[in-house]
Structures are given as C-alpha cells and as structure tokens.
Amino acid sequence: MKLFITMITMICFALNTYSFAGASNAYTEAELEVVHFLQELFDARSQYLLSKDEKEILNPYYLPTETLSRHALRQEEMRKQYIHAWAAQRKIQFVRAESHIRIPRIRMEGDRARVSVVQSQKLDYTYMEPISINQSFGVGTRHALILIKKDGKWHVLKEWYSDPLNENPKLISKMDENFPNPSIHEHLKSTSIAKGKSKYRRDRAVAYANKYAGAAWGAGNDKRYNKKYVDYTSKGGDCTNFASQVIGDPKEGGGLQMTANWQYWFNSGGSHTWVQTDRFSRFLQNSGYVRVIAKGTFEEITKVSKDHPYGVIGQLKPGDLIAYILHGNDVDHFGVLVGFDDYGYPLVNSHTADRHRVPFDLGWDQHTRYLLIHIRD
Structure with missing residues (x-):
C-alpha cells in the first residue's frame, strides 16, 4: 500500500x-x-x-x-x-x-x-x-x-511494523442491518462454475491465495511466500504482485494468460503492470478478463436491496478481486476474495500486511472506496 x-x-x-x-x-x-x-x-x-x-x-x-x-x-x-x-x-x-x-x-x-x-x-x-x-x-x-x-x-x-489492524476507531463505516446474509452460501452454490472447465481456474486461484498468504495464521507453505516470485515488500508492497500471482500463475493459480504488458519473468521479476497497483487496475479494466461490478464506499456496496439481497458485493465470487482506494482514483491495495464466513461476511487474503480469510473492510475506514472486480470465467 x-x-x-x-x-x-x-x-x-x-x-x-x-x-x-x-x-x-x-x-x-x-x-x-x-x-x-x-x-x-x-x-x-x-x-x-x-x-x-x-x-x-x-x-x-x-x-x-x-x-x-x-x-x-x-x-x-x-x-x-x-x-x-x-x-x-x-x-x-x-x-x-x-x-x-x-x-x-x-x-x-x-x-x-x-x-x-x-x-x-x-x-x-x-x-x-x-x-x-x-x-x-x-x-x-x-x-x-x-x-x-x-x-x-x-x-x-x-x-x-505495518499493522493491518491500525486504523482510526472513530472512522468505521456503519452497516446495513440486513448485511451480511448467511443464505449467500446457497446462492453461490446455485451459481458456481464447474471446476477446470473455464479459462480462469477459480478453484485453483483460491487455493493459491490460501497457500501463499504469507505469515498470516491459517496460511499454507509453512507461512512463506512462493519462492518462485520476488518479494516486493521492501519496494513499496507485495499486494499487487500477490494478486497477479493468484490469477495468473500458470501452474498453481488461476492461469489467466499473461500478456506483453502484464507478465512475470521468473528469472528477473514482474512487469510494472504485474506489480504496481494503478497499472494493474487499468490493465484489468481494459483486458477483457474482468467486469467491474461497482465502485463505492462500504455503505454503498453492502446496502441490501431487492435487486441486491446480499449487497452489490454479493455478486463477487471466490477468486475475484477487491481494489482499495483511499484518495482520488488511485488504487492503494488489492485483496483476493476467498470466500464468506458462516454468516455471509466477505473474506479476503492479501500481502503487506498478510491476511488470511480476514473480513474485507477490517483495517479500512469510512473514506475507503472499494472497486469490485469480477473475473470472467
């Protein structure tokens, strides 16, 4: 970030x-x-x-x-x-x-x-x-x-240390009384995609996000990052590099095909579009790989309505992305949606700092805007 x-x-x-x-x-x-x-x-x-x-x-x-x-x-x-x-x-x-x-x-x-x-x-x-x-x-x-x-x-x-729980306690967004909704799990089952039959291997992307969530409790790989990739923590943050790995790693991740601009060279590192938040965000929106569902504050994306009984964020599926915007239109962070808790609250994994199945807004304030990015199957 x-x-x-x-x-x-x-x-x-x-x-x-x-x-x-x-x-x-x-x-x-x-x-x-x-x-x-x-x-x-x-x-x-x-x-x-x-x-x-x-x-x-x-x-x-x-x-x-x-x-x-x-x-x-x-x-x-x-x-x-x-x-x-x-x-x-x-x-x-x-x-x-x-x-x-x-x-x-x-x-x-x-x-x-x-x-x-x-x-x-x-x-x-x-x-x-x-x-x-x-x-x-x-x-x-x-x-x-x-x-x-x-x-x-x-x-x-x-x-x-960089603390994912360090935020102003007076600036927490209010929540719709009907959000979250545990029935989203039944909704997800009815709209799920068969494993391994799409260009984006969503199940593998989620497994990758859980395996390589770093030092966070619950992560796999002995709580280490994937050694095949450069750790960009000391270069401004590793969140975008991690999101790119999740959706693009050809062997364990989602397997989206790399492009001339968005790619990783395993002997040297990632392109600017692979590792930098703004460039990655712009690439995704122009790539044809994704559909932006919505952009808004916590209240806007979780508001329950007839058309959106789980909030507009309920249109995301595990393996999709959430971009976090603090000021202007520049993206500051990326998280990977990995599922919902038993009561239907959206959970994310990320790097810098490392998170594993963390409520998506924990550590952010009422001024944060969220860009909800659905990856086409």
Whole structure:
C-alpha cells in the first residue's frame, strides 16, 4: 500500500540487516533471555487486545520515560480501540486471540538487542445475533524492534511494523442491518462454475491465495511466500504482485494468460503492470478478463436491496478481486476474495500486511472506496 512505503522500507531494512541461525540450540544465554521476553510480550499483546481496559497487562514491557517506547505502547492501545470499535459496528464479539512468533534474527549490543520477529496471529469471533459458531481469521506482521535491558529486565525501546489492524476507531463505516446474509452460501452454490472447465481456474486461484498468504495464521507453505516470485515488500508492497500471482500463475493459480504488458519473468521479476497497483487496475479494466461490478464506499456496496439481497458485493465470487482506494482514483491495495464466513461476511487474503480469510473492510475506514472486480470465467 502506498501509504506504507516508508514504513515498509524501514522494516525490511531492519529485517535484512541482522543475521541469526534461529535454531533454539544455537541461542546464547543472553539471546535466550530475549527470546523468552519476546514470547511473553506477544502473548501479552494478544491477551490485552481482547481485554476491556487492562493496561497493566502491557505496561511492564515498555518504558514510560522513553518517548519511542511510549509511542510503541500507544500503537497497541490504538489497535485495541479500533478492533473493539469495529466489532461493535459489525455486531460481532472477539472471543480469543493467539500469537505465534518466529525470530529470524537477533543482534546483541550490550544492554540492547536488535531483533526481527514474524508474528502469526489468530483471532476468533462470533456473531452476537443470531448465536453462531466461532469464526477464525489470521494476520501476519513483520516487526523490527530495539530492546533495552534496565534493572535486569528487557523492555521495548523502539518498534516498527505495518499493522493491518491500525486504523482510526472513530472512522468505521456503519452497516446495513440486513448485511451480511448467511443464505449467500446457497446462492453461490446455485451459481458456481464447474471446476477446470473455464479459462480462469477459480478453484485453483483460491487455493493459491490460501497457500501463499504469507505469515498470516491459517496460511499454507509453512507461512512463506512462493519462492518462485520476488518479494516486493521492501519496494513499496507485495499486494499487487500477490494478486497477479493468484490469477495468473500458470501452474498453481488461476492461469489467466499473461500478456506483453502484464507478465512475470521468473528469472528477473514482474512487469510494472504485474506489480504496481494503478497499472494493474487499468490493465484489468481494459483486458477483457474482468467486469467491474461497482465502485463505492462500504455503505454503498453492502446496502441490501431487492435487486441486491446480499449487497452489490454479493455478486463477487471466490477468486475475484477487491481494489482499495483511499484518495482520488488511485488504487492503494488489492485483496483476493476467498470466500464468506458462516454468516455471509466477505473474506479476503492479501500481502503487506498478510491476511488470511480476514473480513474485507477490517483495517479500512469510512473514506475507503472499494472497486469490485469480477473475473470472467
């Protein structure tokens, strides 16, 4: 996403600066202290995320006397405020949060440590009315931290990461009382396309999106991107590269035929149209591969009517795309629609930050406009 270019570059620089074996039996005693601190920190964050207002859960991990440490703590507070406000608007309740981390690199510098952490977080939720079974989705984030040891304890001194749940809790779009609708699953069954009989292999596209959703909980491939493709995270974001892979990978993905402008060279990387949001969006709309269903705000695309009992977004099928527009007409992000939860809420996968079966508007605000792109079968 364009707004995150500077932040992403800083994160990736930090993640690429330090090298570490990563095996538990290779840790020194000092490094093992850091590992235990990080495990406790990220577990505490998950606990705090769903708590009411228990700041004491996180306070011991930060330094109130340090400006950057206070800023890092404030980011977690804003994250919590946003997700609770979003849940209230969507009439859902979060019931569980789990955090799993991988620590690729540690560099000890006396009483300081520079570390990179890859977090896979699982969030479970349920609808308040009617009563439903738990739903789950996953996000993946890459963190660069500077830790400092004071009075025999480690603390967060500074941190950077691109957070898919970091948004203004006061700018959440309101929802139509008749949206979502669980009967969309029966509707999808009645309009489904037979597998393997179309130019666009929709079932494979969805499978690809789930396999290569990166660090997000629930993703396959050992939570790694597809190594056949360049990771463009440090070059401004990998969301468009991922969307292109999903619909265009010839072996595992949707298999749409590459063109002179939209293609990937496996020995060097993707064309501008393959990896850049605006160029990809313009290509799709002029390619003949897609039909743009609608463009509008959350309220506009989810409004239930006689003609659109599931909202106009209900015309999308798994394997279609959603483009996100923040300002003007420039596209800032792409997500892949991979399905609907049990109650009919549209779910997306994406890169930068990594998402797996995440409600499509989570992490966006009321000013976001959505471009709904149906790929012709």
